Amino acid sequence: MPFRAGSRHVYPPTRPRCAVRQSRKSRRQRSARSLAMKGIDLNGVRHAVIVAPHSDDETIAAFHLICALRRRGARVDIVVVTDGSASHRNSASWPKPRLVAERRRETMRAMAMAGVPRDRIEFLGLPDGGLRSLDRRQIETALVGLRQRPEPDLLIVPSVFDDHPDHRVVARLCERAWPKCVKRLHYIVWPDRQNEARPSYCDLAIAGCPLRKRLVMRRYRTQTGIITDDPAGFSLMPPMLTRMCRSHEHFAS
Template sequence: MPDFTPLDFTTLPLKDADFAASLGPTVVIIPHPDDESLGCGGLLALLAQAGLPVWCLLISDGRMSHPHSVKFPPAARQALREQELRDALRKLGLDSHLLHTLALPDGSVPGPEQATGAAAVGEIRRFLRQAGAQTILCPWRRDPHPDHRATSQLVQAALQELPQPPRLLEYLVWAWERAAPADLPRPDEVVGWRLDIRPVLAQKQRAIAAHHSQLTNLIDDDPGGFQLSEQMLAHFAQPFEVYLDSR
């Protein structure tokens, strides 16, 4: 058991929706298509409403949600999931042309210590330099999915090489459902807060619904394929989102 009291997400201070505009031009880092809508779809919609540019970087190819499907072989799954992501971004009010994909292997995103990971760090760094954003949205560093953790490590390595790195805000996906006590943020490493997303909650739900392959039996020939559960989805129907602000 940890010798500290983990943050209680539901009691964190609540910031007004107007706060989103203060974050300026933003890059959102997306391990898999749907993480953007689940973890920070409300904030993305608020940024779009404020007229701020949002660049999107998709890390994995998204192929492993239904690995045994014959109707949707790997290339078709990748294309489907990327199209769902573009549809979701449009529903959030974002320009889907500002999406860049790395196509790293879903389920085995490499860390920066691996050759393919080191190459990805360089590409992420170039992308961030070109975007020139003030804020980066990235999954929580100990979010309990290995691809999310590897994604965080790649981004952290890229930021270390930038002379003036953008503000880093970390968002939650699987930490709501699967986090062990040691996975949760410590009060001394981040400042946590909630963002009121009531003005765009319905918009966020429409973006989540755009990921049909993760919510329905669209891919119906892989009984072991992934679907988001109602219990999981309930966390993302709340009128707020949680952000962890790195110190």
């Protein structure tokens, strides 16, 4: 699903004092958010689970966080819910089996750069783009797949406010799979700028990581331009990558 760019604001050459005060206020607010972001307590987290609706969401949403957890010695499990086959449905050179296999390899390569071994990554293989149409049996299969690991100290899952329908379905599945997990963080990959309903955010920032994250995102070749024979296919364009590879990642508790 394409990212909706926000409106561009053009300021006059000379800003009035009220605009300067507002700018200073905005800087103070951003600084306060940065302080809140550094206040996320990862002490005592020995086991974290990151649930990604699609291969690449784990990196877009939480690469910095995963790196921080691994540096602290925490076990990190990655659960990728869908098979990722919907990004290029019409590609002749990348039929579904090849695309699904490559998207899994992309996640494993990217997570290796964050220190997560392959045996800590699980792919549930549910239909990409079709989670809203799951029948009861498929839902139960998904819940079993999510529940089969010990309850984590920290759960990182999509937000119900994400604009992508698969992400919203996964968010609700996680609520059912781990109803008692107290410490959890919610993330939004695709924001809906028309909807003001948002959980209040805290942020986690790791200084000096944007370039590294961008390099890791290039591991997802199928999502960054290698497939050229599907005009309707999805690709992460440079403006999207810039937004997704900033020095901070947003989470809501």
